[in-house]
Amino acid sequence: MIKTNELIESLRTVVSEDQIITSEAELNTRTTDLWPLRLVQRTFGREGVKPLCVVAPKHTEEVSNILALLNKNQINVVPYGGGSGVGGGSEPTRDSVVVDLKHMNNVLTLDPENLFVTVEPAVIMGDLERYLNKEGFISGHYPQSIELAQVGGLVATRSSGQFSTKYGNIEDLLLGLEAVLPNGEVIEINNIPRRSVGPDLRHIWLGSEGVFGIITKVSMKIFPKPEARWRQAYAFKTMREGLKAIQAFVQTGWNPAVVRLHDADEAEQKYEAYIEKGESVLLLLGEGPTGLVNAEKEGVNHLVLKEGGRVLGEQPVSEWLDHRNAVAKTPDYYTNQGLIIDTIEIAANWSDIADIYEEVTANLPQDVPELFLMTGHSSHSYAQGTNIYFIFGAKSEETPEAAAVIYEKIWQRVLDITLAHNGSICHHHGIGKWRAKWVPNELGSSYQLLTGLKKSLDPNLVLNQGTLIPNS
Numbered sequence: 140m141i142k143t144n145e146l147i148e149s150l151r152t153v154v155s156e157d158q159i160i161t162s163e164a165e166l167n168t169r170t171t172d173l174w175p176l177r178l179v180q181r182t183f184g185r186e187g188v189k190p191l192c193v194v195a196p197k198h199t200e201e202v203s204n205i206l207a208l209l210n211k212n213q214i215n216v217v218p219y220g221g222g223s224g225v226g227g228g229s230e231p232t233r234d235s236v237v238v239d240l241k242h243m244n245n246v247l248t249l250d251p252e253n254l255f256v257t258v259e260p261a262v263i264m265g266d267l268e269r270y271l272n273k274e275g276f277i278s279g280h281y282p283q284s285i286e287l288a289q290v291g292g293l294v295a296t297r298s299s300g301q302f303s304t305k306y307g308n309i310e311d312l313l314l315g316l317e318a319v320l321p322n323g324e325v326i327e328i329n330n331i332p333r334r335s336v337g338p339d340l341r342h343i344w345l346g347s348e349g350v351f352g353i354i355t356k357v358s359m360k361i362f363p364k365p366e367a368r369w370r371q372a373y374a375f376k377t378m379r380e381g382l383k384a385i386q387a388f389v390q391t392g393w394n395p396a397v398v399r400l401h402d403a404d405e406a407e408q409k410y411e412a413y414i415e416k417g418e419s420v421l422l423l424l425g426e427g428p429t430g431l432v433n434a435e436k437e438g439v440n441h442l443v444l445k446e447g448g449r450v451l452g453e454q455p456v457s458e459w460l461d462h463r464n465a466v467a468k469t470p471d472y473y474t475n476q477g478l479i480i481d482t483i484e485i486a487a488n489w490s491d492i493a494d495i496y497e498e499v500t501a502n503l504p505q506d507v508p509e510l511f512l513m514t515g516h517s518s519h520s521y522a523q524g525t526n527i528y529f530i531f532g533a534k535s536e537e538t539p540e541a542a543a544v545i546y547e548k549i550w551q552r553v554l555d556i557t558l559a560h561n562g563s564i565c566h567h568h569g570i571g572k573w574r575a576k577w578v579p580n581e582l583g584s585s586y587q588l589l590t591g592l593k594k595s596l597d598p599n600l601v602l603n604q605g606t607l608i609p610n611s
Contacts, residue, residue: 141212143191146236149212150194153204160193160239169193169237172224174573175481176546182474185539190217190231197242199317199325199355206353207323209236213599216321218349220261220292223284225482226571228296228348228606235604238353240291246270247356255314255330257358260291276361279306282567283464291354296569297346299526301463303519304389305396305426306362308567310345317356318344321597330358343592348569349603351596365426369436372410372455373448374418378402379493381419382517382525384446386489388439389520395439397424399459402500404514405530409458413451421448422456479533479546480512483553487562488524492517496527498556506552509533509545519566526566529553575609 141149150159160166170187171177177187191214196202209216215235222229231237243259246267250256251274258267265286268278280300282288288298294316298309306312315330328340344354375381381400389398399422401409406420414420421443425435444450473480487495496515503513512532519526531549535542554564554577564577579586593600593608604610 141214146191146212146214149208150192150205153208154194154196154201158195158197158201158242160195163189165193166190169219169229169231169239172222172227172229172571174225174227174230174571175479176543176573177227177230179474179477179479179535179542180539183477183535183537183539183542188231188233190235190237193219193237193239195239195242199319202238202240202243202319202353202355203323203325205238206319206321210321210323210599210601213601215604216602218295218353218603220289220295221263221284221287223287224292224296224571225568226573228569228571228603230572232604240289240353240355243355244289248358249274249276249361251276253330254361255358256361257315257330257356258290259356260289260354262290264288264290264293271361272364275364277364278312278359279362280309280312280359285464290357290359294345294354294357295348297567298569299519299567301399301518302396302424304394304398304521308519310342312359313341313345313357314360315358316341316344316354318352318354320352321599321602325355326352327356343596346569346607348571348607350593350607351602365428365432367429367432368424368426369432370422370424370453370456370460371436371440372413372423372451372453373421373443374406374414374451375400375421375448376418378419378496378515380447381421382489382493382496384421384443384448385517385520385525387446388442390522391438391442393435393439393442395423395425395435397422397456398518398520399423400517402496402515404512405516408514410451410455413455418449420451420455422459424456424460473532477535477537477542479535479542480531481546482528482530482568483550484526484528484566484568485553485557485562485564486519486524486526486566487557487560491560491562492525492527495557495560495562499527499529499553502556503531503549503552507533507545507549509535510549528566570607572605575605575607578607578609 166189217231219239240261244261248257315328317327401420515529517525
């Protein structure tokens with residue numbers, strides 16, 4: 140293994156001195172992302188693992204040279220974007236180098252004729268949206284982390300946005316990309332609306348979480364600003380009834396941009412003034428050409444009323460729009476009290492999703508005495524099924540070890556229930572290092588394809604060890 144001082148000297152041959160970061164303060168900021176377990180453990184005294192150094196390339200050639208150098212010396216590489224991940228995907232291992240893409244943050248091409256934009260990976264999604272808006276376009280991709288998340292990271296974690304039912308998820312928006320393999324080789328997948336030339340190679344990079352290479356350019360679809368909007372909220376007696384209503388209009392062919400069903404606990408927290416106790420709330424928003432918007436509003440309303448929905452008006456949707464990306468309290472507010480607050484987003488078919496929701500919310504409070512909060516909402520729906528975004532809170536004894544035990548108990552129980560109903564352990568937050576241990580179970584016989592890709596593209600196993608693919 141190359142010594143740290145020798146490594147730094149080698150890196151100086153491919154980047155300038157100011158692009159190599161070795162200060163303790165800076166290294167400490169790279170010990171974790173926004174993984175809630177680590178945040179509460181840090182409050183309880185856990186010290187994170189620091190990388191050997193951080194190197195910040197400014198363009199693709201430098202990324203190529205850095206990876207070639209580190210691969211040759213078999214040094215673990217951890218790609219770092221906005222640091223907004225919630226599963227430890229950018230957490231370094233010992234004797235690793237973090238490659239921070241922060242300087243690669245330029246919009247490269249806007250093509251109004253072919254409706255796409257090409258950017259470097261560190262462009263913040265919120266900044267890209269504002270740029271597009273000034274030019275008369277929208278991205279259609281609005282994750283809650285929009286002001287933190289970088290475009291490259293959104294591709295690498297297979298992100299979903301709040302308007303996904305109309306515009307699709309990141310895999311529907313990605314047209315092409317450039318990436319650098321572990322050995323430094325640069326590959327490019329150019330922009331074509333569709334091709335039938337073997338497997339779709341874009342999907343190697345969607346959800347790859349930095350284990351196959353580093354994404355250096357991204358081309359995404361864009362859309363003209365919508366001409367009109369409609370919004371409406373409804374109340375349902377139960378989550379199961381609300382889910383049936385969503386199934387009815389999505390399977391009929393209506394796809395409002397926003398489809399959010401909040402359970403009774405969330406509805407009481409946020410929309411108490413509009414509902415009766417115990418009701419769930421469905422928020423809908425559609426946008427597009429005026430004629431389509433009018434037809435969609437009428438068609439969806441007819442089906443929702445038929446399934447037992449009660450009209451609440453537009454105001455709950457307007458309130459959600461105003462506060463949808465706001466975080467009421469910082470993580471420190473909770474962790475300083477020894478509280479673990481986290482989310483678990485899963486997905487399943489329509490035949491199973493209500494059962495998963497009911498089993499989790501009914502059983503978890505009994506199984507885990509430390510749990511004081513377990514709510515859920517559906518926010519991304521398809522003809523075949525939907526997701527549930529569980530939010531939980533638990534009280535921990537103030538040690539890193541105790542927090543980990545309670546945290547794992549909650550996650551294990553939720554994912555066991557999900558897998559028992561043929562659901563997916565992850566809908567859009569990515570796997571990171573935390574969920575990696577459940578990946579072989581979910582993928583089953585196809586897991587060998589994932590590990591085979593890893594061995595083929597990264598034979599020295601230097602890229603983001605332990606992320607997506609668990610360490611053996």
